[in-house]
Amino acid sequence: xxxxxxxxxCAASPGASPKGTPLSYLGRFAAATILAxxxxxxxxxxxxxxxxxxxxxxxxxxxxxxxxxxELEFSVELARDAAGRLVGTIDLPTQRMEFYPLSAxxxxxxxxxxxxxxxxxxRGPNAxxxxxxxxxxxxxxxxxxxxxxxxxxRNRFPFELTRAGAAGMERPEPARPPVHPLAPGGDExxxxxxxxxxxxxxxxxxxxT
Amino acid sequence: MERIDDPRLAVYVVWGPMLGPETxxxxxxxxxxxxxxxxxxxxxxxxxxxxxxxxxAGLADELAWDTFLLFEPEARWGERPPAPSAVMHxxxxxxxxxxxxxxxxxxxVRKLLGSPRGP
Numbered sequence: 001x002x003x004x005x006x007x008x009x010c011a012a013s014p015g016a017s018p019k020g021t022p023l024s025y026l027g028r029f030a031a032a033t034i035l036a037x038x039x040x041x042x043x044x045x046x047x048x049x050x051x052x053x054x055x056x057x058x059x060x061x062x063x064x065x066x067x068x069x070x071e072l073e074f075s076v077e078l079a080r081d082a083a084g085r086l087v088g089t090i091d092l093p094t095q096r097m098e099f100y101p102l103s104a105x106x107x108x109x110x111x112x113x114x115x116x117x118x119x120x121x122x123r124g125p126n127a128x129x130x131x132x133x134x135x136x137x138x139x140x141x142x143x144x145x146x147x148x149x150x151x152x153x154r155n156r157f158p159f160e161l162t163r164a165g166a167a168g169m170e171r172p173e174p175a176r177p178p179v180h181p182l183a184p185g186g187d188e189x190x191x192x193x194x195x196x197x198x199x200x201x202x203x204x205x206x207x208x209t
Numbered sequence: 210m211e212r213i214d215d216p217r218l219a220v221y222v223v224w225g226p227m228l229g230p231e232t233x234x235x236x237x238x239x240x241x242x243x244x245x246x247x248x249x250x251x252x253x254x255x256x257x258x259x260x261x262x263x264x265x266a267g268l269a270d271e272l273a274w275d276t277f278l279l280f281e282p283e284a285r286w287g288e289r290p291p292a293p294s295a296v297m298h299x300x301x302x303x304x305x306x307x308x309x310x311x312x313x314x315x316x317x318v319r320k321l322l323g324s325p326r327g328p
Contacts, residue, residue: 068312093242174241179233179250182223186258189221189251190286196219200321201280202314203293204220205259205273207227208239 053139055107056080058169061161063146076114078105079167090116103128110135112142122150131159139163210245212315215322217282220248223258227274265290267303275299277309281321294321 056078063072077099078088086105091098097118104115112133120127133144143160182188193201210220222243224236236252243250262273278293285291295317297309 068310069308071311096238175244176237177240177244177246177248177250179224179236179240179252181233182251182253182258184253184255184257186223186251186253186261189223189258190290192219192221192249193280193284193286197285198282199217199219200282200318201284202218202220202318203223203262203278203280205223205225205227205262205276206239207231207274208224208235209228209231 052109053135055086055105055112055135055139055142057163057167058165058171059142059161060164061142061159063157063159065149065157067158075164076102076161077167078102078114088114090114112144120148123148133159133161210243210247213318213322216247217322218247218318220245221251222248223251223253225253225256225259225274227259227272262290265293266296266298266301268301271301275309276301277314279314279317279321 058075058077060073060075063074065072072092072094074090074092076088076090078086081087086107088102088105089099090102091100100116100118102114103117104113106113112131112135114131114133116129117126118129119125120129127148129146129148131144131146133142135142140163141160142163143158146157146159147155149155149157180188189203193203220243222240224233224239225231233252233254236250240250256272259272259274262276262278263271266273266276266278268276275298277297279295279297280291281294284293295314296303297307297314299309
């Protein structure tokens with residue numbers, strides 16, 4: 001099974017969403033540095049204008065909920081179905097969303113619209129979560145505005161995606177390091193901490209959900 | 210983690226029931242978010258450690274969940290947790306300047322490592 005691999009700098013608890021956030025998790029992520037690859041096809045362009053690259057492909061990026069504080073890493077995979085329609089999936093690891101179907105994928109010139117639907121604490125069942133973006137001239141960056149966490153003015157957050165490859169590319173299974181159970185007082189942590197004396201040490205206490 | 214490519218950094222993530230119903234299985238799943246080999250993952254099903262770290266974190270009456278404690282190389286745990294050189298938090302009753310900020314945290318780590326500023 002192809003999987004997305006999350007790339008973190010550091011993380012707030014997946015469950016530590018800001019108050020009122022309908023999605024259950026907001027974390028702190030860093031955008032991956034991605035090698036941009038080529039892609040086939042192109043979108044309709046005005047007569048005489050250079051062709052606009054197609055948005056088809058695999059993209060990785062972040063939603064900048066609070067830049068440098070809460071940045072949600074995500075990826076999307078966009079392709080055309082047998083009828084030639086754009087379709088796609090989104091991975092939002094902090095929400096445990098993998099290969100989650102997009103309910104709408106549209107491209108008009110450089111303008112791209114993506115949408116997924118999900119039950120929202122704030123906005124009810126099957127609420128839309130929208131990405132309104134613009135492709136850069138080279139077709140390597142898609143940036144714009146994500147709308148969906150809340151109602152009203154504070155519901156808009158910048159996002160940026162970087163082309164990471166072709167649709168359907170292999171994505172490695174994520175590594176899952178072992179988890180060591182702790183005695184109530186955390187003796188194993190204390191022992192590891194002292195064993196690593198001489199190193200800079202960072203202790204984080206987090207919720208896994 | 211990728212911004213600080215230095216083996217002299219060790220990170221310990223303690224996953225626990227901050228919200229109540231979390232399980233060790235949830236923790237095993239969450240480790241994929243921090244796969245760096247410098248990160249050791251622990252699971253606790255109780256709040257004892259979050260209580261023990263309350264004082265070092267500077268918290269008055271809140272458990273130390275969603276806190277980030279940074280320690281210098283000389284720190285020793287011994288019988289009780291040492292005083293951290295820096296603390297960051299998410300939504301705690303601590304100074305706003307200590308709110309978790311990835312860039313400031315990375316800078317604090319680099320400062321302790323004595324390494325030049327990263328990208």
